[in-house]
Amino acid sequence: MESSSSERSAGLCRFVVPVGSTAPLETDGFLASEAYQQGPNGTPRRVDALVGTPTSYLLLGAGGAGKTHTLQALAAAEGMPYASLAGYSFSEIRKRLDTAVLSGLPVYLDTIDQFGEAAQLKRLVDELGEAAKEGARLRLGCRTALWRRSFASKLKALPCGFETLLLSPLDRVSAALIADGQGIDGGVFIDAAGSARGRRI
Numbered sequence: 001m002e003s004s005s006s007e008r009s010a011g012l013c014r015f016v017v018p019v020g021s022t023a024p025l026e027t028d029g030f031l032a033s034e035a036y037q038q039g040p041n042g043t044p045r046r047v048d049a050l051v052g053t054p055t056s057y058l059l060l061g062a063g064g065a066g067k068t069h070t071l072q073a074l075a076a077a078e079g080m081p082y083a084s085l086a087g088y089s090f091s092e093i094r095k096r097l098d099t100a101v102l103s104g105l106p107v108y109l110d111t112i113d114q115f116g117e118a119a120q121l122k123r124l125v126d127e128l129g130e131a132a133k134e135g136a137r138l139r140l141g142c143r144t145a146l147w148r149r150s151f152a153s154k155l156k157a158l159p160c161g162f163e164t165l166l167l168s169p170l171d172r173v174s175a176a177l178i179a180d181g182q183g184i185d186g187g188v189f190i191d192a193a194g195s196a197r198g199r200r201i
Contacts, residue, residue, distance in 0.1 A: 015047065016165040051078055056163070057162065059071060062143065068110055074108070075139070096109070097130075097131035097136055100131060108141075109140050109141070111141060111143075112141065113143050176189065
């Protein structure tokens with residue numbers, strides 16, 4: 001499904017933090033305004049800063065947090081196709097990785113958590129690691145609850161560099177932009193979300 005330019009913009013005005021870091025939140029669960037200060041490693045940084053990065057990365061997010069939407073927006077910004085690995089065979093994955101190696105362009109692969117069995121996950125890590133050693137720039141997506149640290153430690157050792165990033169909650173501006181894109185008044189949505197204190201946004 002083709003995403004509109006407003007949907008791509010909304011996907012790119014999210015923030016990420018390295019795994020192990022925390023994002024400053026307001027009492028109603030929105031990302032706090034100090035996140036707009038782009039600081040040193042460990043503080044939130046804009047998703048659009050990932051466009052064109054030479055480093056490979058894995059984007060983690062809870063189910064429904066917007067990880068897939070964000071990866072799709074990043075892929076569109078880099079002019080690359082996005083692929084969910086749901087239902088993919090290893091030969092299809094290898095074909096995508098080989099294309100990335102030959103072209104020197106990044107490859108977007110979401111839902112790597114589809115490979116839940118240990119043997120499948122090991123094979124996937126081996127395939128991704130081999131492609132990265134050959135020059136592929138990986139842009140991966142996974143649900144946080146199904147993430148395994150062993151996966152990251154193997155990929156982090158790659159010579160090209162590898163980051164594991166966590167998608168932060170929405171800030172007020174992004175939430176309003178997304179609501180407006182869905183035909184919902186952004187200001188009304190923000191007010192309603194603010195009155196639902198204690199619930200995650």
